[in-house]
Amino acid sequence: MTRLTERLTTAQPYVLGLFRAVVGLVFTCHGAASLFGVLGGAPGTHGGTVPAGTWPTWYAAVIQLVCGALVLLGLATRAAAFLASGSMAFAYFDVHQPTALWPIENGGELPVLFCWSFLLLVFTGSGAFALDRLLARRAAAGGQPAEQSPAAERSPAAV
Helix, strand or coil, X not given: CCHHHHHHHHHHHHHXXXXXXXXXXXXXXXXXXXXXXXXXXXXXXXCCCCCCCCCCHHHHHHHHHHHHHHHHHCXXXXXXXXXXXXXXXXXXXXXXXXXXXXXXXXXXXXXXXXXXXXXXXXXXXXXXXXXXXXXHHHHHHHCCCCCCCHHHHHCHHHC
């Protein structure tokens, strides 16, 4: 293994964590724009929102907001990324693909990129800087035997 490969491999979880956070943030922004009219509002509404309960736009916006926030934070990343990936596949094949075959022709580049980015996160996991990892670390550190003495429970190491 070369030095460059070793250094890149060492940085991989951190870069993956940053990738996850950026993709989650952008996806969350799309949901917030559609549901709350912020950041320019929903596409095609001139700064407005999508009507509540409309299929599929309102439900897609809820998925974008919730799953995007979960992916951004690194909480239930694989499940949220799986749902987000599926919603973007649906968006591409339902909205974009019927007008033309290639994403560059039908305006579907963004759903395709989101779909494959989230699918990657399903298989790679959250990377560094994720709440999942922090919670797992805390649970592992707190996983002490139940028959602990009261003095051990009060010790600073147990906190």
